[in-house]
Amino acid sequence: MTERREGEVELTTDPAGLPPDGHVVFIGRIRSPWTSREECPRNMAQARERAAPASVEVAPDYRPGLAGLEGASHVAILTWLNRSARNLIVQKPRHALHPKGVFALRSPARPNPIGLHVTRLTGLDIGAGILTLDAMDVLDGTPVIDIKPYYASTDSVPEATVSKSE
């Protein structure tokens, strides 16, 4: 591992150059109002504050996989954040006091660049492959690799805490 800046640490071997353990296929794309990193919200809380709806466009082959999703009020969407570095194992986010390990952060720069976004499903057109969402915190065109119904019984933990001082 080599030092980067301000306590950041790179992996010796970049996961982007490692032999694949598995491969992903893109099932669709995010359509969002955000076309530059500067304007893109940094998380779903910021995205909701902007009150800008977004959507997922599901590729034709995968649209039959949406049948029954009209019964879900919320979905968990997994995106593939392929513009981000994969080798930053310790990172110092802007405005953070101390560097942190990547697995203690929601940074898009991760060994496997997968984003997890919990959103409200405000509309569904299965024939057109369009899911309308209340908000989204990634750039327009970001690939989507999975969509899951959100179950409050197992996915919602209102009492969960993350210490700010760590």
Place this chain on the structure above:
Amino acid sequence: MTERREGEVELTTDPAGLPPDGHVVFIGRIRSPWTSREECPRNMAQARERAAPASVEVAPDYRPGLAGLEGASHVAILTWLNRSARNLIVQKPRHALHPKGVFALRSPARPNPIGLHVTRLTGLDIGAGILTLDAMDVLDGTPVIDIKPYYASTDSVPEATVSKSE
């Protein structure tokens, strides 16, 4: 797409055989009490009922990425469910009334076989790369591809609903 059984539908082209749009690397493995599909809980609710702790073993290169995770009470773990078919776009789960699209199900058989598991973090040994979890609903040895701190502010939606009749 070709019909399978009981309303199930296969994709014409199996994602397992498509050219990769991206690749994943395994950052660790789940250690769980479950060594056969028959005994493995079908979801996190069932896993919690069995009151059997589990853990994640993070591979040595990725252990520095755990720094700071001690501040999180809960984590979202992404697993790679590589024993499952990737071409079942419409599925009829056992005990379900009607077939459903894969994106309306939490089935491990998905175009990208990624599992999402929200768990309580009951212990953390960064040097040994061990996260102790309250429960886990996948087989022992299942590869792990990401670990994220769980934020109640954006990840918890207690009022989310999924209609049973759909």
